Amino acid sequence: MSCQYVPHTRIPTLVFATSSQASQHVAVMIESLIRQNNSAGQPTVLGLPTGSTPVGIYRDLIRLHKQAGLDFSRVITFNLDEYFRLSADDPHSYRRWMQETFFDQVNIRTENIHIPDGTISQDTADEYCAGYEQLIRRAGGIDLQILGIGRTGHIGFNEPGSTRHSRTRLTTLDPVTRRDAAGDFFGEENVPQQALTMGVGTILEARKIVILAFGEHKAEIVQRAVEGEMTDAITASFLQKHPDTTFILDRAAAGELTAVHSPWMVGPVEWTPALIRRAVIWLSLTVGKALLKLSDDDFREHELYELLREHGPAQRLGRRVFDEMMKTICTHPGGTEPGTILVFSPHPDDDVISMGGTLIRLLGHNLRVHVAYRTSGTIAVFDHDA
Numbered sequence: 001m002s003c004q005y006v007p008h009t010r011i012p013t014l015v016f017a018t019s020s021q022a023s024q025h026v027a028v029m030i031e032s033l034i035r036q037n038n039s040a041g042q043p044t045v046l047g048l049p050t051g052s053t054p055v056g057i058y059r060d061l062i063r064l065h066k067q068a069g070l071d072f073s074r075v076i077t078f079n080l081d082e083y084f085r086l087s088a089d090d091p092h093s094y095r096r097w098m099q100e101t102f103f104d105q106v107n108i109r110t111e112n113i114h115i116p117d118g119t120i121s122q123d124t125a126d127e128y129c130a131g132y133e134q135l136i137r138r139a140g141g142i143d144l145q146i147l148g149i150g151r152t153g154h155i156g157f158n159e160p161g162s163t164r165h166s167r168t169r170l171t172t173l174d175p176v177t178r179r180d181a182a183g184d185f186f187g188e189e190n191v192p193q194q195a196l197t198m199g200v201g202t203i204l205e206a207r208k209i210v211i212l213a214f215g216e217h218k219a220e221i222v223q224r225a226v227e228g229e230m231t232d233a234i235t236a237s238f239l240q241k242h243p244d245t246t247f248i249l250d251r252a253a254a255g256e257l258t259a260v261h262s263p264w265m266v267g268p269v270e271w272t273p274a275l276i277r278r279a280v281i282w283l284s285l286t287v288g289k290a291l292l293k294l295s296d297d298d299f300r301e302h303e304l305y306e307l308l309r310e311h312g313p314a315q316r317l318g319r320r321v322f323d324e325m326m327k328t329i330c331t332h333p334g335g336t337e338p339g340t341i342l343v344f345s346p347h348p349d350d351d352v353i354s355m356g357g358t359l360i361r362l363l364g365h366n367l368r369v370h371v372a373y374r375t376s377g378t379i380a381v382f383d384h385d386a
C-alpha cells in the first residue's frame with residue numbers, strides 16, 4: 001500500500017492514493033491494538049465518529065471480525081456526539097446509524113457501547129455530560145480516538161469558537177454543518193439545531209488520535225488545520241498540540257497542502273512540464289496578472305527563481321503556458337457535422353454546473369441537445385433547487 005508523509009506540516013500527515021487504502025490502514029491499526037490488548041486480557045477503549053468518512057473503517061473492521069476472528073468482546077466505545085432531541089431509534093440518530101453500520105455486525109457487548117443520549121432534557125444536560133466524562137475516565141480513558149473533520153474545521157460537533165478546554169456539552173450547530181447534513185435529513189430545515197458533543201479538551205485527553213479526511217471538498221479546511229495557526233476558529237487545529245495525532249488523507253483531501261499544491265515553496269523540485277504549468281498558472285492567479293503579462297520580478301518574488309533560471313525569462317514561460325492552455329479549448333465540442341447530442345447528468349444540476357458553457361456552444365452550432373437525468377431529483381437535490 002503506497003502512502004507518504006507530507007513534509008512541513010504541524011501535524012504528522014499521511015496521504016494514501018485512495019480513501020479505501022486509508023481506511024484499511026486505520027482498520028489494521030485498530031485491529032492490532034485490539035489483538036494486543038485482548039492477548040493481555042485488557043480492554044480497548046475506542047472513541048468513535050459517525051459520518052461518511054469512517055464508513056470504510058467500519059466495513060473493514062466487520063470483515064476482520066467475520067473473516068479473521070477479530071474479537072470485540074473486550075472493546076469499550078464512546079461516540080463523539082449525537083443530535084439533540086432525536087430518539088435512539090430515529091433513522092437520523094447517530095445511535096441508530098452506529099448500530100446499523102457497525103455494532104450490530106460485530107460481537108461488542110451492549111453495555112460497552114456509549115453514545116450521548118439525545119433524548120435528555122435541556123436542564124439535565126450539564127449533569128448528563130459530566131456523567132459521560134466520568135464514564136470515559138472510569139473506563140481508563142480513550143486509547144484511540146478516531147475523528148473526521150467538518151468543513152467548519154469541527155471535530156465532534158465542536159464548532160468554531162469552541163475552546164481548547166471545552167468539555168462534553170450541549171452545543172449549537174454551525175449553519176455550514178447543518179447544510180452539509182441537509183441531504184441526510186431531506187432538507188436543511190429538518191436538521192436539528194443542537195447536539196451533544198465531547199469537548200475539545202475531552203478529545204485531547206485520548207492517548208492516540210487519528211483524524212481522517214477524504215475528498216476535494218475537505219482540502220481547504222485540512223490545509224488550514226494542518227498548516228495554519230492554532231485557533232478556535234478551526235477546532236481541529238488544536239490537535240497540533242496533541243502528542244500523538246496523525247492526519248490521514250486521500251490524495252484529493254491533501255490537494256491544498258503546500259508540499260502538494262505548490263511544492264516549489266518548500267524545497268527544490270524537478271520542473272516537469274505539468275509542474276511548470278501549475279506553477280505559472282498559480283503565479284498568474286496569485287499576482288492577479290494575465291499569463292502574458294508576468295514579469296521576471298513576479299517569479300523572483302514568489303519563490304519561483306529556479307523556474308525562471310531554468311526555463312525563463314518570464315515572457316517565454318508565460319507564452320509557453322498560454323499556448324498550452326489555448327490548445328485545451330475545443331471550439332467544436334460536438335464536431336462539425338449536424339447531429340444530436342445526448343448528455344448524461346447524474347442529477348438535475350450537474351449538466352449546467354459542469355458543462356453549461358459547452359451546452360450553450362453546442363446549441364449555438366445548431367446541434368440538437370438532449371439531457372438524460374439519471375435521478376428523479378429527490379435524492380440529494382431538493383425540490384426548490386431542482
Ligand code: PGA
Nearest residue numbers: 051052053054148149150
Ligand atoms: P463527514 O463528516 O465524515 O460526513 O464528512 C465529518 C464531520 O463533520 O466531522
